[in-house]
Amino acid sequence: MTDASTYQRPGEAEFGDYIALLKPRVMSLVVFTAFVGLIVAPVNLHPLVSFCAILFIAIGGGASGALNMWYDADIDAVMRRTRSRPVPSGRVSEGEALGLGLALSGLSVMMLGLAANWFAAGFLAFTIFFYAVIYTIWLKRSTPQNIVIGGAAGAFPPMIGWAAATGGIAIESLLMFALIFFWTPPHFWALALFMKEDYREAGVPMLNVTHGRDVTRRHIFGYTLVLAPFAIWLGLTSVGGPIYLAVAVVLNALFIWRGWQVMRRTDEQSYADGHKAEKAFFKLSLYYLFAHFAALLIQHWVSM
Template sequence: MADTSTYQAPNEAEFGDFVALLKPRVMSLVVFTAFVGLIVAPVGLHPLVAFCSVLFIAIGGGASGALNMWYDADVDAVMKRTQGRPIPSGRVAAGDALAIGLALSGMAVMMLGLSANWFAAGFLAFTIFFYAVIYTMWLKRSTPQNIVIGGAAGAFPPMIGWACATGGIAIESLLMFALIFFWTPPHFWALALFMKEDYHKAGVPMLTVTHGRTVTRRHIFAYTLVLAPFAVWLGLTSIGGPIYMSVAVVLNALFIARGWQVMQRTDEQSYRDGHKAEKSFFKLSLYYLFAHFAALLAQHWVTP
């Protein structure tokens, strides 16, 4: 278990520091994909129920972030990218972060069960457990496959949104899961290509650290090939259509082409131009996921 006892806040924290604990940028992705999963489901929900469902999924996602920050405070203190987070910077005490994470987790699960259904609530509870325990406490520090397996936690929200509306699982929700699940490794490995030293210093066995950048580049390209069929398959289901399919075909062709470009690079080329291609691929990966789910939403709204 991580030693978080040394991270005590010398000053009183501000409200913004507690918001930062919930990883609002990550939460925004959780909210959006869960919202899309709920909206495109074949069963409509009362607007108030839908709003409450998305709200409590978001709170559950924020709770996961707080638990992650509590456990990873020692790692965050070492990595340049995360040193300014509330706990390692000393603005929030580790114990407070743990208490907030546990309290919000319990509240989110209970309230989702009461507002939507208990299947969705159980799914949310499992997702919080998976991210906080399976990924954060176990996989992240023990295997270079941490992102591959742990990525499931970030892929569950649209399935939870779908479950809020339908009370179950369907091929459409599974394919939305697959879209995020297979997108996650190339997205994070692209980041790791130009942040390798941070992970090395922190002792996190990211693929770039354990197998090097050349192997990581090959894995990125391989995952773009695996990802594309699932993205297109989703367009052939009841929630797909010409709008979504057009976006999926264009974006996946571009994603594969950029992945191929990254794979052909050498470390010397990357250092020489400041990781230009790797950063470009990472930026594209951010738009990639948003565009697919936005296309699902647009397809739903224009379909009679």
């Protein structure tokens, strides 16, 4: 795949490099969805407890990112969009990334247990393990279904937030999980469609590399159809309401339409216009998840 010669000359690490190890952009999604899961739960926690719970969930998400960067340093060194990350660029050693990831994992789980409850803490520990071991070490390099199964790791945070508030699981938290779980594959496959060579060169068996672009396009559209009922079902539960349902119906209609446009494309059309439809779908997917969870939050505040 690559060798040590691929890595850049080591440089002196700065504070920002250690922050980058935690994947702050990914962590922001973890924090937001966990926060929504905690806030809409039918239990009012003390504000300090809520703050601490979200903080430690965020730290756990950052720990997962550091462990992922530790193990994926060889892949990151090959791909254009990741080669400047702290480990492949040589600014942070693999040992430092591993040590930071393990330390933050232990800290986040222990402190979440003390601040909220041990069920939520165990859930967080399982999520870190799932992302670092099941997805990063096993699935990512072994199957084109890597992002399908591995996507569960990114879908757990609202369930952890709900568990931090209630100490358990409910249909509402399961549907929040389903919303992220079924959103993840089409989101990443759309990105992969216009970054195919990066994944091929890195040896990552993304669906478009192993089964071709046409199969990937059909899968993207298929997942938009599967996703929509779960998104709307969530609006019919105790955390839903007219505001959320309106957002869900509009966004899922747009998502299905954009997915249909992607599925109908040929390689010739995609290359001719610079993957216009694929990029439009990917851009919409970035807003899709945030808008659904923001609508849940607004619905909760309006209904109070």
